[in-house]
Amino acid sequence: MPTENPTASRETHSATDVGSVGLVKPKSQHFSEPLELACGRILQQYTLVYETYGKLNTDKSNAVLICHALSGHHHAAGRHRDDDKRPGWWDHYIGPGKPIDTNQFFVVAVNNLGGCHGSTGPVSINPDTGHAWGPDFPSLRVRDWVHSQARLADVLGIGQWAAVIGGSLGGMQAMRWSLEYPERVSNCVVIASALKLSAQNIAFNETARQAITSDPDFCDGRYLQASKLPRRGLAVARMIGHITYLSDDGLGRKFGRELRSGSFQRGTDEEIEFQIQSYLRYQGLSFSNIFDPNTYILMTRALDFFDLAREYGDDPVAAFSHARCRFLLLSFTSDWRFAPERSKEIADALMHANIPVSYAEIESAMGHDAFLLPNARYEGVFHAYMKRVATELAEEVR
Amino acid sequence: MPTENPTASRETHSATDVGSVGLVKPKSQHFSEPLELACGRILQQYTLVYETYGKLNTDKSNAVLICHALSGHHHAAGRHRDDDKRPGWWDHYIGPGKPIDTNQFFVVAVNNLGGCHGSTGPVSINPDTGHAWGPDFPSLRVRDWVHSQARLADVLGIGQWAAVIGGSLGGMQAMRWSLEYPERVSNCVVIASALKLSAQNIAFNETARQAITSDPDFCDGRYLQASKLPRRGLAVARMIGHITYLSDDGLGRKFGRELRSGSFQRGTDEEIEFQIQSYLRYQGLSFSNIFDPNTYILMTRALDFFDLAREYGDDPVAAFSHARCRFLLLSFTSDWRFAPERSKEIADALMHANIPVSYAEIESAMGHDAFLLPNARYEGVFHAYMKRVATELAEEVR
Incomplete structure (x- = not known):
């Protein structure tokens, strides 16, 4: 051993x-x-x-x-x-x-x-x-x-x-x-x-790539020429990655079921948002401002291969x-x-x-x-x- | 006990x-x-x-x-x-x-x-x-x-x-x-x-919802009136869900790293695709033809709450x-x-x-x-x- x-x-x-x-x-x-x-x-x-x-x-x-x-x-x-x-x-x-x-x-x-x-x-x-x-x-x-x-x-x-x-x-x-x-x-x-990688790992990477490539602003990967950027897709891809890089326990300790807005009071219909939701959205959005979508695809494929x-x-x-x-x-x-x-x-x-x-x-x-x-x-x-x-x-x- | x-x-x-x-x-x-x-x-x-x-x-x-x-x-x-x-x-x-x-x-x-x-x-x-x-x-x-x-x-x-x-x-x-x-x-x-649900569960649901709502065809949820359907977003949402409903081991036994197309032979640049990739894409696409995106959001929120x-x-x-x-x-x-x-x-x-x-x-x-x-x-x-x-x-x- x-x-x-x-x-x-x-x-x-x-x-x-x-x-x-x-x-x-x-x-x-x-x-x-x-x-x-x-x-x-x-x-x-x-x-x-x-x-x-x-x-x-x-x-x-x-x-x-x-x-x-x-x-x-x-x-x-x-x-x-x-x-x-x-x-x-x-x-x-x-x-x-x-x-x-x-x-x-x-x-x-x-x-x-x-x-x-x-x-x-x-x-x-x-x-x-x-x-x-x-x-x-x-x-x-x-x-x-x-x-x-x-x-x-x-x-x-x-x-x-x-x-x-x-x-x-x-x-x-x-x-x-x-x-x-x-x-x-x-x-x-x-x-x-x-x-x-295991099949599950490949599956997460594939889902992330699908999020990117199915964003209409991906333009078959030629978004730069089209002066576009598939930000939404890349943000979702990053959210998927982010969850899998953290543990259930770690997320539980950090966020639990804490609310960011709204309440569970009966009879209130304000928007309820958990802390984890806004955290993840922020992570996704930040990443989509700094990372290139084609590079994300290339890197995840190298991982899969x-x-x-x-x-x-x-x-x-x-x-x-x-x-x-x-x-x-x-x-x-x-x-x-x-x-x-x-x-x-x-x-x-x-x-x-x-x-x-x-x-x-x-x-x-x-x-x-x-x-x-x-x-x-x-x-x-x-x-x-x-x-x-x-x-x-x-x-x-x- | x-x-x-x-x-x-x-x-x-x-x-x-x-x-x-x-x-x-x-x-x-x-x-x-x-x-x-x-x-x-x-x-x-x-x-x-x-x-x-x-x-x-x-x-x-x-x-x-x-x-x-x-x-x-x-x-x-x-x-x-x-x-x-x-x-x-x-x-x-x-x-x-x-x-x-x-x-x-x-x-x-x-x-x-x-x-x-x-x-x-x-x-x-x-x-x-x-x-x-x-x-x-x-x-x-x-x-x-x-x-x-x-x-x-x-x-x-x-x-x-x-x-x-x-x-x-x-x-x-x-x-x-x-x-x-x-x-x-x-x-x-x-x-x-x-x-x-744990924070991780909520995180997966939130990512799925983001995939749906960030699809431009979601039209703030009024896709039916606009004669559109956020199929791509719903497909990605389903892919996320699908991976989490299966186990790493189960996916490994069913798909492993089997290829659907391409080869790892050095010097070949055909598109390499794992079986798990096409399976997941198929699952996502099928689901997006039969399930309503607003309903998916409503159901996952009820789960979270x-x-x-x-x-x-x-x-x-x-x-x-x-x-x-x-x-x-x-x-x-x-x-x-x-x-x-x-x-x-x-x-x-x-x-x-x-x-x-x-x-x-x-x-x-x-x-x-x-x-x-x-x-x-x-x-x-x-x-x-x-x-x-x-x-x-x-x-x-x-």
């Missing part, structure tokens, strides 16, 4: 010794060498936007790659401006003294190809047509991201990552890295992920027998979209493939979202594992 | 001794006495459409009321025409020799007020305007259904139901019956139901202390929308209120939908309970 990191429970994580990476600035890297995609199409040129935190050491051995999830991007930590309301999406876990310690590591966070935050994707101009790619942007698989990330590593002179780290869809990228480039990954941290062991005879043990790194797996008790059982399947396969693996199931009421949120045990286990990675790096340098 | 029916496991349900109620014909009852609704508005007149199966005995003591769920109606058993593709929605459980045995019971199945299958609802003409009620139809609560069903019982001369039976939203009606008219219910069968114990100081024990009937509770292991925990809460409250209750948790991979589907143990427990009801009726008659 996979064992939990024995040092984890002794870790106490203090807020006083941690800090922020401070102000950060996205970088941009253009690639003019064609990239052959899994679908067979070729992307003649593309740009990746990324951020880095910490310093690359002289032998370039302390680099860590952060792979983002469905709606993530390259801005994982710090702030772009002093008055930014929020820091990067994983700021709680990346910074000086944090689990991904920028005093130890050179952290690289990339906006994936096909994204809508600066890297080449559906909102970029297709040089062949002069219009946005829109629905004509090639269908991507997780391995395409890994290949494009490897080219960025080449540019940065990083031969081997000290760790490739990701949650959810990001964890799929981390696993794929361990098979596509076994010699280039020293550690693989896979959080709240799975070897492949991912199946780590498919080309290894559907045998995850055979797949992982190609890996050369150590693994840390983390899951969260109330995560029903990427349940602990899915992480256990990964752990079991790694064990059977004789790959060193640490696994911890973290108690949390926050569902799948837990991987983004503060949690003392999660921080402790993660920190302990990364400290060992840093220690071993230091020993190698000596 | 609630105990499971001890005779249940000895029941063997044979298909050879059961039959169909055969051809049935809906009936219609008009009510011209105003009905005061929980919201304070008054419905001046209304019609209920219903079906009956079996024969009412001379002392009118063998009547059983079937309360339907979200998308159900009065056509619970038998066929309207010989060439009907499918029988009524609960045909597996209603008929001669079946758990709700029409050789023993006179079964009444009503289309709820606000429904779209013949009873007065949003698609009916509002006599004040000459147009369909649409979004102006009064907001309904479960108790309004119970009150209107009681009036139908009056018309039929039924003073006391031998049993009031319902699954899901139907179970909520059965429970409400036991409190609103304690002397008129002898047995209450509550299947896969809950004392109230239901909270059995609200007016009893939020104490289900205090609520049930008003009941005078016996209860059978059934739940299904893989039902995550109305989980067994919800039925156990009902059972516990009944126990503490000193109300006789039998409870069985049925092993099933079919999720919430299990209450509609064949299942040997479910049939056995249900049948055993109803046999006792029939036996006691016979003894009373003697």
